[in-house]
Amino acid sequence: MRFLPLILKNSVRNRRRSFLTISSLALSICLLGVLTALYAALFHSSPPAGQELRLVTRHKVSITNVMPTWYKEKIRAVPGVKEVIIWQWFGGWYKTEERDRQYFFPRMAAEADRLFAVYPEWQIPEDQKRAFQADQTGCIVGADLARAQGFKIGDKINIRGSFFPINLELTVRGIYHSPHESDSLWFQFKYLEQGFESLGWPNFAGTFTMLAESPEAIPGIIRTVDAMFANAEAPTKTETEYAFGLSFLAFLGNVKMILLSICGAVTFTILLVAANTMAMSVRERVREVGVLKTLGFTQQKILGILLGESLAISLIGAGIGLVLAQGLCTMLRQAPPVVQQIKTLTIEPAVLAILIGISLLLGLASCIVPAWSAARTGILDALRFTD
Amino acid sequence: MKIPLSYNLRNLAVRRTTTIMTAFGIGLTVAVLAASMSLTAGLREAFRSSGHPLQLILMRKGSGAELSSQVSRESFNEVIKYRPGIAKLKSGEPAASLELVNTINLPSTESPDGMNLTNRGILPEGVAMREDFTMVQGRWFEFGKREVIVGADVAARYPDAGLGRTIRFGRGEWLVVGVFDSPFPARKSEVIGDANQMLEDFQRGSLFSSVLVRAQDEVSMQALTNSLSAEQRLQLDVMTEKEYYERQSSSGNLIQYVGTFVAVIMAVGSVFAAMNTMYAAVARRSKEIGTLRVLGFSRRSILLSFFIESMILALLGGLAGLLLVLPLNGLTTGIGADATFAEIAFQLRVTPEVASTSMIFALIVGAIGGLLPAFGAARKQILDALRDA
Secondary structure, eight states: OTTHHHHHHHHTTSHHHHHHHHHHHHHHHHHHHHHHHHHHHHHTOOOOTTTTTEEEEEESSOTTSOBOTTHHHHHHTSTTEEEEEEEEEOOOEESOSSOOGGGOOOEEEEOHHHHHHHOTTOBOOHHHHHHHHHOTTEEEEEHHHHHHHTOOTTOEEEEEOSSSOOOEEEEEEEEEBOSSOOOOEEEEHHHHHHHHHHHTOOOOBSEEEEEESOTTHHHHHHHHHHHHTTTSSSOEEEEEHHHHHHHHHHTTSOHHHHHHHHHHHHHHHHHHHHHHHHHHHHHTTHHHHHHHHHTTOOHHHHHHHHHHHHHHHHHHHHHHHHHHHHHHHHHHHHSOOSSGGGGGOOOOHHHHHHHHHHHHHHHHHHHHHHHHHHHHSOHHHHHHOOO | OOOOHHHHHHHHHHTHHHHHHHHHHHHHHHHHHHHHHHHHHHHHHHHHTOSOTTEEEEEETTOOSGGGOOEEHHHIIIIITTOTTBOBOTTSSBSEEEEEEEEEEEOOSSOTTOEEEEEEEEOHHHHHHOTTOEEEEEOOOOTTSSEEEEEHHHHHHOGGGSTTOEEEETTEEEEEEEEEEOSSGGGGGEEEEEHHHHHHHTTOTTEEOEEEEEBSSHHHHHHHHHHHHHOTTTOEEEEEHHHHHHHHGGGGHHHHHHHHHHHHHHHHHHHHHHHHHHHHHHHHTHHHHHHHHHTTOOHHHHHHHHHHHHHHHHHHHHHHHHHHHGGGTTOEEEEEETTTTEEEEEEOOOOHHHHHHHHHHHHHHHHHHHHHHHHHHHHOOHHHHHHOO
16 A cells, blocks of 8 residues: 555556556447447346336237237136236327327237226326226327327327328327336227227237236246137237337347347457557566666566556556446436336446456456566566566 | 657567567557447448349339338239339349248357348249359249248258258248349348248238339339339338348447447557556656657657657557457347347458458557657657656
8 A cells, every 4th residue: 555656657657558448448448348338238147126026918920910818817817817808009190190209109909997006106197097098089198108299188199000001190198107118109909909800800919917916926927828828829929018118129130149249349458458458568668677676676566666557547447438338328317218117227336346346356367467577577677678 | 850660669679578568458449449349340341232233122102112012922922023123033024023031040050049030921023033053052932832942041040940940930841942143232031932822921912012023124123213202002111122121220329339339448548548558658757758858859849759659559459459359250149129120141341441440549559558658758858857766
């Protein structure tokens, strides 16, 4: 500790180099931080309260494949299932048939009488709830969506069908608040059923959304439901609502492997940058090491001073990088979410610890070889050394 | 007067540890960019080279993909099949094929939990229109039987879908009786069988998905497009098969965005590292710079020489990066196409375009990293430079 001032002094003596090294490290650590946070959020996070009890059953192939509606009663009978509703993604176009982000929001049909039982965390005034349930062509919109599109109670919303050749004429009957997502529009499944009838289509369901009685019941429900329909005309896949969102992402390729290999490349780049700088800065100083030795510094002390300098630089770099990473995470949280997990993106303490650990290790690894050889150089050789 | 290039090369060789480390750092940055680009390049190529130039795909208005489209047998027979301008098959029938498209789920080598595949049901016209198919193994499926043929990519990537195996989908089991190859990569990821058998399994009544039509020539193709899209009884979107596949190549966009974003951030880091290396090179060679100036080399020569040295460093880095991703070339992988909800297999391609973009990227890193140190070197006063320790 006595040498701390010397170490710090040393690390700023070539300001330009320290600045460049620290910036380079900070950027890499920032990137590594965001990627690790992303990895943690996608694969190791747990659903927020209120959502952990919700499960989704879909056709094993994809949500565009449908299941017969009679599945619902069989699912309801599974022990541990508290409530189950039919949930059908509708899609369609609002205002424009272009792929316009501005007018894009999720539109779903669900069974209105039990919708709020499956989403108990929603807040919606009782009278609005009743108005929605009473009106076959009514709909409710999330608070965020209402704000974004300027929807008010009583507004008419026309949705042109795409996947389903049915045009909807809806009236906003309520606005709900939810701690998780409130940017969707929900309308009555009955309305859709009528459409199917007029087209001569059989009734079917895109997904069944259910609420479990307790977290302990979830694995059993998943097993029972999927086993029940394994050999039926439409085999199912049941998963938590949280994981259901991820299944869309998994579809884009092997996300896990891509993230990990990028992380690997970034880490290795940091090692190279750090090692390179430390090697330069130590070599520049061999003569000085000779002087220090003449003054009576032992090999260990000199090694310690050089290692300390490398650690100081990598820690400063890591610190700045992590602050930047947290900033980037905050920005990503605001962006339109591809999956719900992004909304909670942050540098968790565990990720923080791992990254600081990595940067310390890198600091050590990058310096150990040049520092060791410098510390071992004999006094005369060191003093004679010309770069 | 120009300072010879060998001066730079020797310098890089003398400080080889630093050179290797800096170049390798740039190399890794380039590798991330090149890898993500080779993925999209491969995907684009797979889709771009798919589709017959004279064929049109007909889908219900607004459906965007065959999977979400419906066309009934009646409207096909009454309104589409006998339109003028449609080419004739050998049998004398019009080259118009009513097709049924579904997705099925099978475990693949990459995702043992199951991946989606496009399953297509066709009628005799559909078989006749697929002259591009060559059977690598086995034979065509027979109509009226629960038999399917699979594309070569399916056979290779899905252990359960090899010749002679049975796969389960719809209401029961299907026997794989053949494996086909096709010059159109998108086709090779499909499982194909008798449409009438599949209609029953998927309870579609008489609702098929899409129609594939071959025009006699380009003029009649345009006329067909116009008359079919204007047909009020049909409400169809008419697209050339080429256009349909090309649209789907956007499926790899997200990966490309992420790859580019990461590469750009890494590049900024690499610029700093290159700058560091070059500043060190300048500092260490202060005396040499002074000597060169005394010998009569101009400031500009010094500037150029250091700048070139940085560029060589970056060039080495770029080459290292490309060497790193080269093994990826030709590697087969699959991606979920966003319109079809099914996997398409394709090969990563380190195309000349990917290679040159990556090299340019590396050189930009070298140029930005080398410019300031080179200026610093050129600005040195002769006497100061000679006096520097």
